[in-house]
Amino acid sequence: MQTTKISHLDTTQESLKEDAKMFLRQNNGSGQTGRMGKWSYSERLSDDDAVCGGILWDLFTALHRDYYVTRNQRDLVLQNINKLAHVFADTKTIIDFGVGGGEVITKQTVPLLKAFKNISQYVAVDINDAFLKTAQKIIGSNFDKKLKFLGINEDFEAMSPIAKHGKALGLFFGASTNFEEFPEGMLDLLKSFKRAIGKGGNLVMTIDTNTDPKSVIQSYNHPLHAEQIANLMHRITRDIAIEGDFDPYAWHYETDTKPMTYKGHDLLLTGHVLVAEKPMSFFIDGEHFTIKEGERLVVDQSYKISVDLMDVLCEMVGLTRVSRYDDSDNRMALLAYNIN
Numbered sequence: 387m388q389t390t391k392i393s394h395l396d397t398t399q400e401s402l403k404e405d406a407k408m409f410l411r412q413n414n415g416s417g418q419t420g421r422m423g424k425w426s427y428s429e430r431l432s433d434d435d436a437v438c439g440g441i442l443w444d445l446f447t448a449l450h451r452d453y454y455v456t457r458n459q460r461d462l463v464l465q466n467i468n469k470l471a472h473v474f475a476d477t478k479t480i481i482d483f484g485v486g487g488g489e490v491i492t493k494q495t496v497p498l499l500k501a502f503k504n505i506s507q508y509v510a511v512d513i514n515d516a517f518l519k520t521a522q523k524i525i526g527s528n529f530d531k532k533l534k535f536l537g538i539n540e541d542f543e544a545m546s547p548i549a550k551h552g553k554a555l556g557l558f559f560g561a562s563t564n565f566e567e568f569p570e571g572m573l574d575l576l577k578s579f580k581r582a583i584g585k586g587g588n589l590v591m592t593i594d595t596n597t598d599p600k601s602v603i604q605s606y607n608h609p610l611h612a613e614q615i616a617n618l619m620h621r622i623t624r625d626i627a628i629e630g631d632f633d634p635y636a637w638h639y640e641t642d643t644k645p646m647t648y649k650g651h652d653l654l655l656t657g658h659v660l661v662a663e664k665p666m667s668f669f670i671d672g673e674h675f676t677i678k679e680g681e682r683l684v685v686d687q688s689y690k691i692s693v694d695l696m697d698v699l700c701e702m703v704g705l706t707r708v709s710r711y712d713d714s715d716n717r718m719a720l721l722a723y724n725i726n
């Protein structure tokens with residue numbers, strides 16, 4: 387397997403600091419919610435590094451029975467791979483936006499890539515470099531050198547065009563629809579994917595259509611997920627110069643849900659929240675931050691939305707749906723779009 391690696395890590399470190407400052411300003415009303423989710427999948431850099439969000443995420447998806455997003459998605463994808471590979475048989479490049487850890491790569495991505503007989507390039511995009519290294523290793527041991535591996539360590543919200551071999555198909559799996567503003571965040575993300583894939587290509591994604599708060603909360607209610615979100619505070623401590631008494635251990639996780647409507651469609655906003663267990667006072671770049679005990683900071687907001695609403699958003703940026711497959715619980719939907 388030929389391998390190429392593109393890394394824009396310096397830029398992402400700077401944007402971690404800016405996102406973290408916005409996140410920590412939430413309690414005085416001038417900050418932003420929902421911008422930190424991507425930093426919670428972080429890479430562990432040494433044996434004594436407390437940062438391990440990526441590892442926690444991979445374990446959570448393997449071990450939590452009620453996390454239907456990954457489990458239902460996998461069955462849905464595996465059942466329909468051959469149909470997708472038939473419809474998009476002329477695909478030469480597959481671009482995977484947010485590859486995830488070894489669990490999903492082994493059980494879902496490898497079988498999917500094997501079904502696409504004409505592909506010559508797999509482009510793995512992820513903010514967590516460790517996930518890219520795992521992907522490279524697993525793909526390398528399952529495919530011969532005719533498949534080129536391109537790893538891109540950058541933010542998929544701001545993708546540049548990618549050097550492709552022929553027609554490209556993007557994958558956006560895991561229902562990672564996380565933004566502060568809806569629908570603007572989703573529209574910007576779709577535009578970013580469109581730029582990377584190019585006209586005439588396709589985008590295949592899974593969405594979580596379940597708007598029942600009880601089962602959504604149950605799906606996230608697991609110590610590994612709680613630790614993964616709280617681990618963000620270790621990433622902030624490791625990579626940002628903080629002066630004062632910021633304590634990465636003094637936070638616990640809670641899930642919030644809120645029903646919303648957009649253009650007559652119901653959706654469920656799901657907030658991943660960290661609650662401070664003690665007061666803190668600290669400085670970043672000379673700016674003073676204070677946190678009270680019990681203060682709630684929203685790390686990430688994901689949106690559980692219907693297929694009809696996703697179609698409306700896709701039409702707004704020039705994507706037309708060509709296929710739809712639903713799981714037997716009517717929760718996850720697998721959708722394929724043409725890029726006009």
Ligand SMILES: C[S@@+](CC[C@H](N)C(=O)[O-])C[C@H]1O[C@@H](n2cnc3c(N)ncnc32)[C@H](O)[C@@H]1O
Nearest residue numbers: 424427484485486490512513514541542559560
């Ligand atoms: C919810 S997981 C989904 C993983 C996998 N696609 C699946 O179906 O299970 C989200 C993945 O996207 C990555 N990610 C999240 N936000 C990102 C961003 N803005 N840019 C690049 N990668 C991101 C995470 O590191 C993680 O691997």
